Amino acid sequence: MIVNVQQAKLNNNYKYTRLKLLKTNAVIWFNKMCKVKQLKPNYINIKINGHKPQDKNAIRFRINQEMKFLYRKKQHLKERMCYLHLESPYHYKGMWRYIQEYIDEQIIRLMNNIYQKLNKKLYALTNQASTKHNNNENASKFQSRLINLTNKKFTREQIQTLSLGSNYAIEQEPKQYIIELIIDPENAIRLLEPKIQNTYRYLAAKKIKHILKTNRYNTLHKRYQYNISELKKILQNSNLTIVKADKSKAIVIIDKNTLAKKVDSFIQENNIQQLNKDPTDTSQKEIQETIQRCNVLVDKQSHKYLISIKPTAPKLNI
Numbered sequence: 001m002i003v004n005v006q007q008a009k010l011n012n013n014y015k016y017t018r019l020k021l022l023k024t025n026a027v028i029w030f031n032k033m034c035k036v037k038q039l040k041p042n043y044i045n046i047k048i049n050g051h052k053p054q055d056k057n058a059i060r061f062r063i064n065q066e067m068k069f070l071y072r073k074k075q076h077l078k079e080r081m082c083y084l085h086l087e088s089p090y091h092y093k094g095m096w097r098y099i100q101e102y103i104d105e106q107i108i109r110l111m112n113n114i115y116q117k118l119n120k121k122l123y124a125l126t127n128q129a130s131t132k133h134n135n136n137e138n139a140s141k142f143q144s145r146l147i148n149l150t151n152k153k154f155t156r157e158q159i160q161t162l163s164l165g166s167n168y169a170i171e172q173e174p175k176q177y178i179i180e181l182i183i184d185p186e187n188a189i190r191l192l193e194p195k196i197q198n199t200y201r202y203l204a205a206k207k208i209k210h211i212l213k214t215n216r217y218n219t220l221h222k223r224y225q226y227n228i229s230e231l232k233k234i235l236q237n238s239n240l241t242i243v244k245a246d247k248s249k250a251i252v253i254i255d256k257n258t259l260a261k262k263v264d265s266f267i268q269e270n271n272i273q274q275l276n277k278d279p280t281d282t283s284q285k286e287i288q289e290t291i292q293r294c295n296v297l298v299d300k301q302s303h304k305y306l307i308s309i310k311p312t313a314p315k316l317n318i
Helices: 005-037 053-092 096-132 156-163 174-189 194-214 220-237 256-269 280-293 300-306
Strands: 146-148 240-244 251-255
Touching: 005 053, 005 096, 005 220, 053 096, 096 156, 096 220, 146 156, 156 220, 156 251, 174 194, 220 240, 240 256, 251 256, 280 300
Parallel strands: 146 251
Antiparallel strands: 240 251
């Protein structure tokens, strides 16, 4: 494909404007995380003596001023992107969609590296704040939701992420699931009559816009996703695994070889044998037939209280 000067200029303008916009969003996210975690970014040159509320307010005020400037910059870049989105398809004549996809793939790779660097900065600031401000722990100690049976040490932030539990749902950024919100209604609308399809498309688009406007994405969840990815690498490299405790909601970190030995010893000590088929269904049928035959001993109205619905065999937490 031969590209003229005007097309090359639009290509570069789109690429660098898009990259500046995403970098601005990343810096806004970094400042939000510092504000939530009460961290002092390195660009703030304010000397603080003590831990008074006025000192924290000074840092919060400086971060708010920085975020106001970033939001104004973001608005300017969005206006520029809107102009480029309208002008570029006219000059490329049908090829702009493929060029845009190629540019966006390159930018996504760069942004992944930028977010990794920002996460490392947050990690360094968190460690710096924890060393300076060591809060006294409460005298009353509760049962920990994380039990580490290995010699591997984890950071305080990683322990907090694991302590959330296995049932904690980490929220996804709206941009990651908006495509599914568009595709699923469209597939359903195409099954309708052609005359009413546009009406339902309008209603679906209105509902999706309302979801995006009312959505409040928690900035901490992106940090949780980073911590989980780092924990997966640590567990994989150290041959560790995470299992649930037997009689509590705690999470146990244990070596895979140690876990396999414990499971083998448990099976041998309790004389457990492996079955080819789960006998739960057959036993359930026998119990139901026996209860139905015992009309003299058991009243028919009491049958439902004696029969469990869809029983399952107990599972070993491994």
